[in-house]
Amino acid sequence: MEFLALVWTFFKIGVISFGGGWTVVGLIKAETVPRWIDEAGFSSLLAIAQATPGPVALNAATMVGWRTFGLPGAIAATLAVIAFPLLAITGAGVIGKRLRLDPIALKTALKTGTLAMMAMTLYYLLPAPPFDPILLGIGLVSFVLVAFTKVNPLLVILGAGAVKTVIEALQMHV
Amino acid sequence: MFFGISSLTIGGGYAMVPVIGSALERRGWTTEEEFYELFAVAQSFPGPLALTTAAIAGKNLAGPRGAAAGVAGVILPPFGIIVAVAALLGRFGEEPHLRAFLAGAGATVPGLVAAMLVKLAKGRKWTWVRALETLGLFLALILVPRASLPLFLGGVVILYLLERRWNS
Incomplete structure (x- = not known):
């Protein structure tokens, strides 16, 4: 079913x-x-x-x-x-x-x-609460980039993934 | 022909349409004007643009067999890639770096959609009636998402009738 x-x-x-x-x-x-x-x-x-x-x-x-x-x-x-x-x-x-x-x-x-x-x-x-400030920031930046510049959305997606990975890796080491 | 179109699908979604166009021209299957006409027709059908464009182009070129080849060409490569990615995720999805990467990539999606919405909204002639219609349909859709199919289809019929009455 x-x-x-x-x-x-x-x-x-x-x-x-x-x-x-x-x-x-x-x-x-x-x-x-x-x-x-x-x-x-x-x-x-x-x-x-x-x-x-x-x-x-x-x-x-x-x-x-x-x-x-x-x-x-x-x-x-x-x-x-x-x-x-x-x-x-x-x-x-x-x-x-x-x-x-x-x-x-x-x-x-x-x-x-x-x-x-x-x-x-x-x-x-x-996004719904609880908000993750980093993810919210990523969402806002990608909106601005895609709506008002000619940056390729694919680069925005991959870049955002890379940024979040680096931030988390740094947080783990601190 | 099947492989001709199938190799084009790398590039994805909306970006694919101009690629299909130039490839069809290069092979002498359509002229530029013919392609734009075909693309306009494809837009008025439901379904992803790349899919409808390929189906209509295939149909015009070689009848039902052409349409089938065009559709298969558009569907199969992404299907294979998605299944491969999904299988890999099933195996490595718990890996913390990968999780972080996907969370970051996923966070761009609302931003991308908002950007598309802005571009769509900019690209049309607004009148009070149209703004109210859009708002009304949007509210109906989020209030009763379960009924979105009849709401959307009924909505488009009503909008069509209103449009004929007031704007033409």
Whole structure:
């Protein structure tokens, strides 16, 4: 039953994933934490998903699947998350001809939806107490770097990992 | 062709789309304009952009078989890498330096998402109606996350109708 629940969860996530992977990350968290993965596990999963090739939502599905049911879970969750997008592309020709939609209005509606989903993602990812001042600082610095400079986000992720490793190593020796 | 696209996936997510574009051009499969048209179509589908772009490009080039090859090319390399990383983490995940590294890397994520949100918000024309719509949908989503699928789909339909009524 848990296996089916996992597949159904990622299928639903696939249906909503307009506008790229990050919009659904908040939803993935709402659906999977703490049922299949804990808070700390989820945040390192996201860092790994972002730092490795491939869309974030897809990578997150693979990892949550792996954590819960090993290789079969990883395969099932990955296929579940892409199922609807692929069906939509295959079926688009047929539906598109029957329904005459106004493309500009549709695009604007999807943009609003995407922004709201992105805000939901941010809401779910904001750090909760007890706060670790170093981690909070890392979050703020990475926001400024990525929002207002052209630094590659991958470098920010790896750099933050290195900084935290060094700080902890120093703390252990003091 | 399968391997052609599959080798492109290194580079990840959003960054991948221009890479796919130039590779398709280099091989003479699409022209630049054709690719941008295709990319615009891909954006209006649910699903990661890299995936939808590859599927549509594959479909246009070689029908269903092309689409399947494009999709396999986009999925398989990251799948392999993630499984490898997850397996390694299972074995070495308790190692203190690695834990610290992952904690630091994970701490960037809210910052990255906030930055993406700022960029998205900057990139659109705001009106009072749109700001209220966005806020309303956001509140509904965080109040009832379990119902996010019907909320999002219903929301987009309502937004579409509102948009036609007031803005066009």
